[in-house]
Amino acid sequence: MSVLSVRDLNVTYRTKGGDVPAVRGVSFDIEKGRVLGLAGESGCGKSTIAGAILRLHSAQTKIEGQILLDGQDVLALSPGKLRAARWTGASIVFQGALHALNPVQRIGQQIAEAIQVHGMAGEREAFVRAGNLIEQVGLPGRRIDDYPHELSGGQKQRVMIAMALACNPSMVIADEPTTALDVMVQAQVLKLLRSLQHDLGLAMLFITHDLSVLVEVSDDLAIMYAGKIVEEGPAEHVFHSPVHPYTKALAAAFPEIGDMRFRGRPSGLGGDPPDPQHVPSGCPFHPRCAEVTDACPTIDPQLWRAGEARLAACVHAQGAPTIEGVGA
């Protein structure tokens, strides 16, 4: 059974300037012990999904669909049950731990707080557990009495990870966890995440714009564009043999050193990621697409089969129905 099962998720923000459909019909599953990478650029809706799973959005935000976490529909839970599910069912590692840690509280206390709030242990025991968690993430146990400003960026991120594990969740959502870090520290944190995920058998949703990082860390990969998933499949295959033109362009933006095809030839897309309030008609990617056909502005592509265990929302996918105007 999947730890997380999302079906037809729609998230619409209500703003002064009108409704903003950030997520438009997204479905995916994450099994126990598997890592799903969610990639995309600004405005694609990936961070919105993270917030939706734990229902962290404001009351005005319209959320439709089904989010089954450990079998329970998060969107239908009462406030009490929701609070209980948060952090014990799934927890989040945020981007920029700079802002996610309370600067006037010692880190041990912050971790223990999570444990105590969920009634999992008394104060003393909570602190002991906090100490263990700190060591599990690679910091010396005595750092438990430190304040956040005494830690470096990488160390703070490790504390965030420790906090996320405090209540033994079945799933961890990592939202751009390494974006603000140096490459070396990023590698350390990624290695830590991967090993913890493996040892504890966690399910993980890893959200980032950095496609190359996802290929390292995820088992499966889903690419998002304009609020929808446009391609999904096993991580390595999606990265190395992309089907959707957007995936091809995104993958090309992370060239491999030593690959002479990219030497002196930066690869990029014209135009910009679309504004969620003004999504182009038909396939939202068509204005920027290198393989656009006449039919594209009018068709609403679905995730069609595009190979073994591969799906792509493009007319060029193998399993796409034959449409007039599209070449063979």
Added chain:
Amino acid sequence: MSDAVDETPLVNYDVPVVEIDDLEVNFAGRVGLIAGLRGKKAADAKAVDGVTLTLHEGEVLALAGESGCGKTTAARAMMGLLVPDRGQIRFRGQPLASSAKGLQPYRRQVQMVFQDPTASLNPRQTVYEIVAEGLRIHSIHEGPDGESEEQLVARALSRAGLRPPERFYLLYPHELSGGQRQRVVIAGALALDPTVIVADEPVSNLDASVRGEILSLLMKLRRELKISILIVTHDLGLAWTVADRVAVMYLGRIVEIGPAEEVLQRPRHPYTRALLNVVPEAGGVERPILAGEPPDPTRIPPGCRFHPRCPVVSSGRAAELGIEAKCKGEDLPLMNGAEGHDAACWLLPLNQAP
């Protein structure tokens, strides 16, 4: 595009445009009043500690390293935005003036593109005024062929890929996308017809799919306008894509420099090797990763400043090769290697790879 057909070399290595000579920039340490009275001295941070670098005509040079290595400080010193504590910067052989007024003509020749395109633009100015600002500062009311200010602005915007330029004149920065904002910054730099552009992480704040366009633009400017470019970046993949030469910095010094294809494929310094190991790519996370964090610029280790984290030392290989004592005790300069590929490592003279 006719890269293959054009035979003239892009880089003229005989003509140095900007030379940095033994540059040192310190940031004064701060000590509280009471501690100062008790005799505690502030530790100065040697942000740049002896950097010598030459940018040639038409060259794209990547200055790479992690945060705190001093690359941004070196770039700002090159711009004349910082006063160095020691060393000299020369433009076409002439040392830079020290007064603000004396630096004015230099400022026309060397322009900067910043990391955050949104923060680089005054939210109250229109695109036209942003691009025209440089011209107005230098009192350039007409171009060399009698062009009006408006024509110069239009040309700069066009060269930066914003066409038709008139559409953008009265827009504000917040009405543009990230990529367009960076193009406006570049247009502002181009308006002055510079010889050199210093780009500090020019694409790291942009969406991945947009980066290629901006990088292509920079390469086009190099090719068509013969502008030399210094790119400060932490992304070695970017260096692979656009750079002719790469200089890797660590704790205020250049530890390796050479042609990009050499440095990035056959590194001679263990730090470069370590950086290349962690560039994410399909291959899993099982490669060796350096432990610890980038060290404190106020406490520079003795001997080779990288030795505490160096895998060659920690694995015992340095001891086997008989250089361990030198690594830990002797401070070393950049040593000359073959074909302009230099490294500050005792392995180099032994012809050993890290």
Added chain:
Amino acid sequence: MTTTEPTLTEAPIVPPEKLTPRRVKWLRRRRALSRFWSSYRSSTMGMVGLFILGFFVLMAIYSALGFGGTTNPIETLDNPTKAPPSREFPMGTDTNGVSVLNLVIAGSKTSLLVGLVASVISMVVGTLIGMAAGYRGGWIDAGLMRFTDAFIVIPWLALAIVLAALLGQNLWIIIMIIGFTSWPGTARLVRAQVLSVKERMFVERSRALGGANNHVVMKHVLPNVMPVIFANTILTIAIAILSESALSFLGLGDPLNITWGTIIEQAFSKGAITIGAWWWLIFPSACIVLVVLAATMIGFAFDEIVNPRIRER
């Protein structure tokens, strides 16, 4: 090279021949103003405040033009004295038979004038000092800030009393006193704003382009600090009017000029409370309260619009 389209085109497209630097500046200002006005219009609080203040400004202009009835006691010998509000005298009369309404209208001119001029002085002095301190930093900053602190410490009322005793009770003296003792607040505000703007990347860019200090301050720092200064000035006007009333009430005001404060002072010293002539006190007081309220509301509305965090999304 691919052409990139701007995402929004509310801006007018100007044919290149007609474009001069001055025209661009003018077009930009016009556009910024109309944008500001449409934001301001949507704030109820701001509009109410503007309406109230507008009303009193009109009253002041009316009075300045010579209308507003007589306040000369000699001319009102036939009026009933100490009369409560009636149809003939909507705000009642004082002990000399002068209509309180006439007094209020006459007072509006001077009260608002004092408020305006004193706060302009305060704004100018405060801005100059705050900018110098914030931009230069170092010794200049430290010195100027200690100087500012000294001024904050001076008991404003005691100073006013001493100066009035020394220099006499003159309207301009009052204005000077208020202006020169309320600038420290503005100075601190301006300095804080300058410190934050100074570090912004677009200021560094301007320097990289070759801009001298003068250019950077005038073109980048000042325009980004001005909105905050304006919002603060509106509030300072309110405080200045209040201060003037307080000084007048204490008898330090200019006896030759009618202000709302002097009306209250007269009422008090002529025993309005004992004789029960509430109208003589309430109406001028209400005016002061309304103007201060209006200025505060405008200040709030302004602040909301001008706050950089909301502005630059």
